[in-house]
Amino acid sequence: MKAMYHKIYFGNKPLFLCDAIDRTIEPFVHHDDVVFIDELNTHTVKAMIHEMQQSRVHAGVFYHTDLEKLKNTFSKKFSIVVAAGGAVINEKKELLMIFRKGKWDLPKGKTDKGESIEESALREVKEETGLKEVTLIHPITTTYHTYQEGTRFIMKETYWYKMKASAGQILKPQTEEDILEIVWVNKSMIRQYLENTYPSVQEVIALLQEFN
DSSP states (O other): OOOOEEEEEETTEEEEEESSOOTTTHHHHTOTTEEEEOOOSHHHHHHHHHHHTSTTOOEEEEEOSOHHHHHHHHHTTSEEEEEEEEEEEOTTSOEEEEEETTEEEOOEEEOOTTOOHHHHHHHHHHHHHOOSOOEEEEEEEEEEEEEEETTEEEEEEEEEEEEEOOTTSOOOOOGGGTEEEEEEEOTTTHHHHHTTSOHHHHHHHHTOGGGO
16 A cells, blocks of 8 residues: 655655655655654654754654544644645746745735635735736645744645746736745746745645646
8 A cells, every 4th residue: 555644844844744654754764863753642743843843853754554643633733724826837838936035936825714725726826926817727736834923833734726827917026925026937947946945835846747
């Protein structure tokens, strides 16, 4: 049976929640800067969250035979925020990227009450980029990352969709969301943008056939 895992980012650090040690996870297990826990209870969940915040730790592996139980137990320690966004491709097979808070990113944002994930993804892309005509094609993946607001631990669950839009449209950065620049990026240029983005965004782009 194929091993499964959920990956949650603490900053740039991946935490793997898994029910088996597959070829992706196995290299992490043998590193001194990786935390490995294979017992599930309230104490070990708190311990893993604490360890993932330490500068000496660069990754974590949390193993349990029941992956859904592990994910649900772990997630209870966080307030869940649902977001959605898009990897927008134009007719030249270029990807739309935004520059926000010192990083290259893809347009995304929190879902509003009463709207579907797909509606949220399209709305956020249009609001953040100024695009008027955008077509949603299909889901790409879901990414998870955590952050703190005071004493609260937040886990953002972001649903990503592949979209298409014409390159001829006027782009307008949503400055109130700290977006300073918007560019269309082709395959030959993508590497320099990937060097200054988030691991979750790198994963989304790696799943686009135009950039493989």
